[in-house]
Amino acid sequence: MIPRAKAHTLILAALLSLALIPAAASSEGSGAAPELERRLSALRDAVYDSASPAEIEAAADAARVMLPSDGERDLLLSRIEYFLARSRNENGEKKRAAQGFETAVAAADRYLDGLQTRNAKVGDAAEETAGLLAKAKALSELVILKDVVFLIANGPKVPALAKRILELEPGNVGARLIVASSRAYPPAVFGGDPKEALRLARELMELHPQGLAKDELFDLRACFATAYEKLQDKANAAAWFAAALELYPRNRYALDQMGKLKK
Secondary structure: OOOHHHHHHHHHHHHHHHHHOOOOOOOOOOOOOHHHHHHHHHHHHHHHOOOOHHHHHHHHHHHHOOOOOOOOHHHHHHHHHHHHHHHHHHOOOHHHHHHHHHHHHHHHHHHHHHHHHOOOOOOOHHHHHHHHHHHHHHHHHHHHHOOHHHHHHHOOHHHHHHHHHHHHOOOOHHHHHHHHHHHHOOOHHHOOOHHHHHHHHHHHHHHOOOOOOHHHHHHHHHHHHHHHHHOOOHHHHHHHHHHHHHHOOOOHHHHHHHHHHOO
């Protein structure tokens, strides 16, 4: 049997090695034109690396002007609004952030409704999972920002959406990250269970040895770090936050948590 400390070291080394493998396509990816995808990736990276609000707004505008007029428009718009809202939330603009997440949820709903009425791509699991994931990610942020009544009414919808995605696509990275994060971040009264979060994160790592998209790999490392932090394991928490910061060195959440661990 491998000693616990050594096992943690081996797991960390294995996950760090994923960064050396070409990243897989993001689980929220779409069939958007290459230039639009490049701009969406630039927006994502700006948000994850805590760029200035002006830089992020400019990146969002650059992506928005290229949105297609077809049925995929609402899915892409949901992604843009989600990233903008995350940035605004990080910068203390809670009201604007909530409005942005609401816009993202509404756009994802329009996209999903459109799948039921369009002849093209009806029944395509990849199309449905993309819409469900966009909605789940935005709603998971919204329930944190809104009041308790909204949380009680809408909180259970997030794991239900993740469950539906995993029924359609069992290995979906985004859905598995939502499930793992739902155990890592909340307190126990709201379903938090850091030990279960670690198990789920390790399972996700094992399912995708070929690598993850940059943002997904960051989220996975941050999930590990947060779970260890909740377990009062400062050494492992610091190691995982440091690994996350290798991907996005300016990420405010990871930097703040690293600062707290040093106190």
